[in-house]
Amino acid sequence: xxxxxxxxxxxxxxxxxxxxxxxxxxxxxxxxxxxxxxxxxxxxxxxxxxxxxxxxxxxxxxxxxxxxxxxxxxxxxxxxxxxxxxxxxxxxxxxxxxxxxxxxxxxxxxxxxxxxxxxxxxxxxxxxxxxxxxxxxxxxxxxxxxxxxxxxxxxxxxxxxxxxxxxxxxxxxxxxxxxxxxxxxxxxxxxxxxxxxxxxxxxxxxxxxxxxxxxxxxxxxxxxxxxxxxxxxxxxxxxxxxxxxxxxxxxxxxxxxxxxxxxxxxxxxxxxxxxxxxxxxxxxxxxxxxxxxxxxxxxxxxxxxxxxxxxxxxxxxxxxxxxxxxxxxxxxxxxxxxxxxxxxxxxxxxxxxxxxxxxxxxxxxxxxxxxxxxxxxxxxxxxxxxxxxxxxxxxxxxxxxxxxxxxxxxxxxxxxxxxxxxxxxxxxxxxxxxxxxxxxxxxxxxxxxxxxxxxxxxxxxxxxxxxxxxxxxxxxxxxxxxxxxxxxxxxxxxxxxxxxxxxxxxxxxxxxxxxxxxxxxxxxxxxxxxxxxxxxxxxxxxxxxxxxxxxxxxxxxxxxxxxxxxxxxxxxxxxxxxxxxxxxxxxxxxxxxxxxxxxxxxxxxxx
Amino acid sequence: xxxxxxxxxxxxxxxxxxxxxxxxxxxxxxxxxxxxxxxxxxxxxxxxxxxxxxxxxxxxxxxxxxxxxxxxxxxxxxxxxxxxxxxxxxxxxxxxxxxxxxxxxxxxxxxxxxxxxxxxxxxxxxxxxx
Numbered sequence: 145x146x147x148x149x150x151x152x153x154x155x156x157x158x159x160x161x162x163x164x165x166x167x168x169x170x171x172x173x174x175x176x177x178x179x180x181x182x183x184x185x186x187x188x189x190x191x192x193x194x195x196x197x198x199x200x201x202x203x204x205x206x207x208x209x210x211x212x213x214x215x216x217x218x219x220x221x222x223x224x225x226x227x228x229x230x231x232x233x234x235x236x237x238x239x240x241x242x243x244x245x246x247x248x249x250x251x252x253x254x255x256x257x258x259x260x261x262x263x264x265x266x267x268x269x270x271x272x273x274x275x276x277x278x279x280x281x282x283x284x285x286x287x288x289x290x291x292x293x294x295x296x297x298x299x300x301x302x303x304x305x306x307x308x309x310x311x312x313x314x315x316x317x318x319x320x321x322x323x324x325x326x327x328x329x330x331x332x333x334x335x336x337x338x339x340x341x342x343x344x345x346x347x348x349x350x351x352x353x354x355x356x357x358x359x360x361x362x363x364x365x366x367x368x369x370x371x372x373x374x375x376x377x378x379x380x381x382x383x384x385x386x387x388x389x390x391x392x393x394x395x396x397x398x399x400x401x402x403x404x405x406x407x408x409x410x411x412x413x414x415x416x417x418x419x420x421x422x423x424x425x426x427x428x429x430x431x432x433x434x435x436x437x438x439x440x441x442x443x444x445x446x447x448x449x450x451x452x453x454x455x456x457x458x459x460x461x462x463x464x465x466x467x468x469x470x471x472x473x474x475x476x477x478x479x480x481x482x483x484x485x486x487x488x489x490x491x492x493x494x495x496x497x498x499x500x501x502x503x504x505x506x507x508x509x510x511x512x513x514x515x516x517x518x519x520x521x522x523x524x525x526x527x528x529x530x531x532x533x534x535x536x537x538x539x540x541x542x543x544x545x546x547x548x549x550x551x552x553x554x555x556x557x558x559x560x561x562x563x564x565x566x567x568x569x570x571x572x573x574x575x576x577x578x579x580x581x582x583x584x585x586x587x588x589x590x591x592x593x594x595x596x597x598x599x600x601x602x603x604x605x606x607x608x609x610x611x612x613x614x615x616x617x618x619x620x621x622x623x624x625x626x627x628x629x630x631x632x633x634x635x636x637x638x639x640x641x642x643x644x645x646x647x648x649x650x651x652x653x654x655x656x657x658x659x660x661x662x663x664x665x666x667x668x669x670x671x672x673x674x675x676x677x678x679x680x681x682x683x684x685x686x687x688x689x690x691x692x693x694x695x696x697x698x699x700x701x702x703x704x705x706x707x708x709x710x711x712x713x714x715x716x717x718x719x720x721x722x723x724x725x726x727x728x729x730x731x732x733x734x735x736x737x738x739x740x741x742x743x744x745x746x747x748x749x750x751x
Numbered sequence: 752x753x754x755x756x757x758x759x760x761x762x763x764x765x766x767x768x769x770x771x772x773x774x775x776x777x778x779x780x781x782x783x784x785x786x787x788x789x790x791x792x793x794x795x796x797x798x799x800x801x802x803x804x805x806x807x808x809x810x811x812x813x814x815x816x817x818x819x820x821x822x823x824x825x826x827x828x829x830x831x832x833x834x835x836x837x838x839x840x841x842x843x844x845x846x847x848x849x850x851x852x853x854x855x856x857x858x859x860x861x862x863x864x865x866x867x868x869x870x871x872x873x874x875x876x877x878x879x880x881x
Contacts, residue, residue: 501838502839505838505864505865506764506767506838506865508865508866509764509767509836509838509865509867510764510767510769511866512866512868513767513770513771513774513868513869513872514770516868516869517770517773517774517777517869520869520870523774523777527773534769535773538769538770541766542766591765591766591769592766629786630765
């Protein structure tokens with residue numbers, strides 16, 4: 145059943161069989177399986193026997209080599225990674241004993257490197273576990289057909305077959321060389337090695353036309369089979385071959401990686417179960433594979449797949465119908481391009497742009513109103529000089545806010561990506577940070593009739609990043625101002641008794657619970673509905689404290705008997721009087737604490 | 752009878768309120784201001800403005816939407832023209848301008864996207880008051 149017409153002829157012509165020809169008399173081909181995975185061996189033997197082969201497991205290398213030497217095996221299925229690897233070295237040895245023995249190598253290692261190494265040994269086929277029995281069956285058929293063609297000893301007898309000029313089918317080496325497009329030397333070499341069916345008569349090699357055509361066909365098919373597997377592996381994108389029952393019959397490593405699943409949970413499984421973690425197939429309009437089967441055309445759609453942790457993966461899925469030799473479509477090549485990073489980046493960029501557009505537009509609202517009024521001749525002359533100055537100052541303050549917002553975002557981005565640099569030096573906190581920052585914020589605060597005072601305790605130089613600390617302090621003031629009402633008083637206190645403590649507080653103001661939580665958690669999420677530029681500033685102040693090994697704490701609550709009491713505590717203490725408490729004065733307090741570090745120690749003694 | 756037309760500005764951005772107030776006052780209007788939707792509702796109990804200019808995102812992201820509905824529901828205030836002046840479009844990517852006037856969800860008489868030039872705002876106000 146495995147032979148073409150030409151091969152059948154050969155059997156008819158084999159009139160003088162030698163003892164070595166016992167293989168052709170065997171009713172069943174003998175297949176030896178060598179693998180340490182007993183379960184795999186058991187299943188393989190069962191499948192092979194069902195296919196009508198005589199299959200046998202071999203455990204000992206010595207036994208195997210003896211069987212090879214005695215020519216007792218038709219095909220060897222060898223797991224190179226069996227018994228912890230090392231079976232790889234067996235191949236050259238086997239080849240020395242029986243060069244023409246077809247070897248199918250199996251391996252759980254799906255790397256291209258291993259595949260390449262194994263192939264160099266001149267094996268017939270390299271199969272990645274779990275094995276695709278359909279694939280194995282095809283390879284076995286080819287192997288056995290080839291073995292029969294190669295190894296049947298033929299006595300060429302010039303006979304005339306009824307109605308068929310046999311002389312025409314017997315080719316000398318020159319004729320065969322022409323057909324095969326191989327040099328005479330190569331052909332002789334192949335014939336000597338038994339790699340091509342040939343017969344030597346009186347020091348001359350003869351070939352049978354149909355045999356060499358069959359040999360070419362088998363070799364091409366074998367290569368094609370191997371190449372298709374290798375081609376899948378060379379693709380960076382996840383690729384799977386799906387049959388009409390939507391079961392995955394082959395896939396590459398990128399596919400497994402994209403879906404974060406091992407190969408044994410993919411091959412033979414329905415594609416929807418593997419890619420969508422779904423128990424039922426997708427509807428045809430959204431399933432590219434089903435659509436490709438129906439339309440017989442290439443289909444591309446965007447799919448949301450889920451990885452092993454249930455996270456969304458945005459994938460462009462391309463389904464390409466594969467036609468078989470008869471032009472029928474029995475499988476579809478599914479290419480999955482995981483564009484999650486691009487989609488996420490786009491989404492993030494959109495949200496960042498929306499955030500900036502919103503915040504800038506609100507800020508620019510004031511600037512444009514002021515500047516357009518000042519530029520309008522009629523309006524400008526109607527506005528008194530001090531008011532005009534105020535409007536100009538207000539515009540400048542707002543532009544500075546915008547500048548701070550952009551700086552904060554850049555710092556946040558750097559912090560999120562671990563690229564925030566902390567260049568520490570010895571800093572005079574009052575002279576280098578407190579005084580300049582306060583003088584910069586006064587115009588902005590004055591605009592809102594707010595005042596700021598600073599109290600400093602015992603201070604000593606602090607080893608920190610000057611610029612970052614200035615940013616953090618500015619943001620703390622802006623944070624209080626954001627939630628404070630006009631005319632509020634902002635207090636700053638600084639001390640370095642032990643750690644550096646910078647406290648900025650405002651009276652008559654509190655932070656809404658949601659924002660308090662978001663800022664406390666330190667979440668930088670510009671998609672967060674309530675996130676404003678001031679909140680982002682507080683977030684980066686927190687990150688700055690953290691990269692100095694410190695922290696930013698936030699308190700908000702009531703001032704009860706001159707004490708700052710957080711909301712929760714005040715309720716716990718006196719719930720009955722809660723309604724009365726609500727009308728009491730509220731407060732917000734930000735405390736930036738950086739642990740004391742001896743600069744000398746941090747410099748490693750080289751101050 | 753009022754000698755000047757009265758405009759109520761509702762916005763939590765103090766700077767913007769100040770700037771707009773100056774522009775409107777110098778253009779001959781009497782201006783009242785509120786920094787929140789809640790304060791606006793309180794103020795409307797005591798004054799009867801000819802126009803209300805309001806922001807959207809104040810106490811919450813949708814304070815202005817709720818406020819305009821409340822104003823239009825109230826028999827006393829329902830006829831006061833409301834001009835929405837906001838940058839909310841950047842938060843919710845929708846075309847609010849075309850939706851302005853929808854009695855159910857955006858019952859306002861005009862919509863302007865921030866930032867706006869003083870001249871454009873005055874022109875719009877004049878149109879609404881004429």
